[in-house]
Amino acid sequence: MSHIQYTLLRSNTYYYNRRVPRAARYIYGDFIRVALSTEQPQAEVLAGRLTDALNAAWSDTNHVMRLNIEAIISSHKPRLTKLSEFTSDYLSWKSITPTPVLLASRSLISLLGDRHVSEYSREDIKLFAQSLLQKGNRTGTVRRRLNCISAVLNYAYAELELDKRNPASRVLIRGEGADAMRRATFTSKQLELGYKEALASGSDVRLLFPLLGETGCRLAEITGLRIEDVCISSQVIHISPHSCRRLKTKGSERDLPLVGYALEAMELALKQADQSFLFPRYLKEDAIRATHASNALNRWVKQRFGGLTAHSLRHTMRDRLRAACTPLELIDQIGGWSSVNSIGSQYGEGYSLKMVRDYLEKVKIE
Structure with a gap:
């Protein structure tokens, strides 16, 4: 049995399970039972959304509204949380070359894991920068990778309405610029x-x-x-x-x-x-x-x-x-x-x- 209101857990799937009030049974029948999700966080969000919609539809017993329950569930877009998800979403909005951002994001994920964007700390980002330097990247390349991560995190924090300092902003890189090579030109x-x-x-x-x-x-x-x-x-x-x-x-x-x-x-x-x-x-x-x-x-x-x-x-x-x-x-x-x-x-x-x-x-x- 699930602790989420109006839900049952059966075979690793959460179901919305609710008795219908008498005034609405001619539309919905005696019970509403519909599959929500196999993931508890998403099931909780969907159950709450469906409960609010049904309560509103049933508030006037003389004029009960008919809701498309399947449409309410299918229209819900799971909330983005992880860095990989926000990287893809960020690139879908920005008309930029995706490769630098993808390289930076994948490099960070391979080192520290694909976490909730709020979980990356300042020390994590410093470790990421140090790892790039140890792999032979020039400081200019490291700065570009950090800028990409910073842009994605700024976007994620805004979308999630997080009041959090961006850990990738203004990170110091030892010897930055000293290893820059002037590109030669053709005669x-x-x-x-x-x-x-x-x-x-x-x-x-x-x-x-x-x-x-x-x-x-x-x-x-x-x-x-x-x-x-x-x-x-x-x-x-x-x-x-x-x-x-x-x-x-x-x-x-x-x-x-x-x-x-x-x-x-x-x-x-x-x-x-x-x-x-x-x-x-x-x-x-x-x-x-x-x-x-x-x-x-x-x-x-x-x-x-x-x-x-x-x-x-x-x-x-x-x-x-x-x-x-x-x-x-x-x-x-x-x-x-x-x-x-x-x-x-x-x-x-x-x-x-x-x-x-x-x-x-x-x-x-x-």
Whole structure:
């Protein structure tokens, strides 16, 4: 017998079991018995909800209301409590790349367990940070993981209305920033050599090299391009979010002209594309696997250019634009970087496509 009001426990299942008052028996019969849940906390919530609804329906004996009891039970959504549950819920609301948040959450769960979000302490989070450092992660990576955990916990505490200090906020990391490595960049000669080899290779993977190098895009932005995002007649690509690939920031959505080697590479890539995506080989289970593309491209890039990576192309483009005296806001617009220097940069429509093309023409590799 269960101690929850109006319930019975039979074969590990809680049932709502209640005698119906005389005035309501012509609608509900003599008894109401319906399965609730195998979990006591959820059964308790459902029993209370059903009791309140029935009491209200039966309060006026002259006008008894007919309730759909099954609908009341099935419409109840169990309350989220665990970190894994709130991680998924948080990502369902946020239009962000899910991988960093998932990595952080799964790493914490593997170390400390999937607990109620209120149970993680400051010492737990410090242990998590120390564990990441011991595994060889740089302090910058550890900070990003902590920021992800902090964001999920902030969301969870707000949803649960918990008045609790976030244990992942403002955690000190010993030696933070001292291990940062400045990413090297390509020379113009290396870019020209790499572009020519990529175009002559017949490899769609290597075609990413000039597409990234001459647009400054993130690798996921290019590998996630749909055919509808490419207008070869106007020589423009549209970087926008879709169901198979999100964007890193709100400012990442943009139009970019194709100039020089990027235009040649795009024309070749279109010949190898399918009806929907520019790089269909990286579409798996309705998601773009940019990491797979990165691994494949970097095997060639690192060997060919002394350890440089595909992401170095993005840093190189920013240096090239600086050298051409490109306005800072225009540099940020081209690369889809967040402009943090002034509030004013967030206003207006930004630079025209013609101005973007003019500056990309200035820095293109001939």
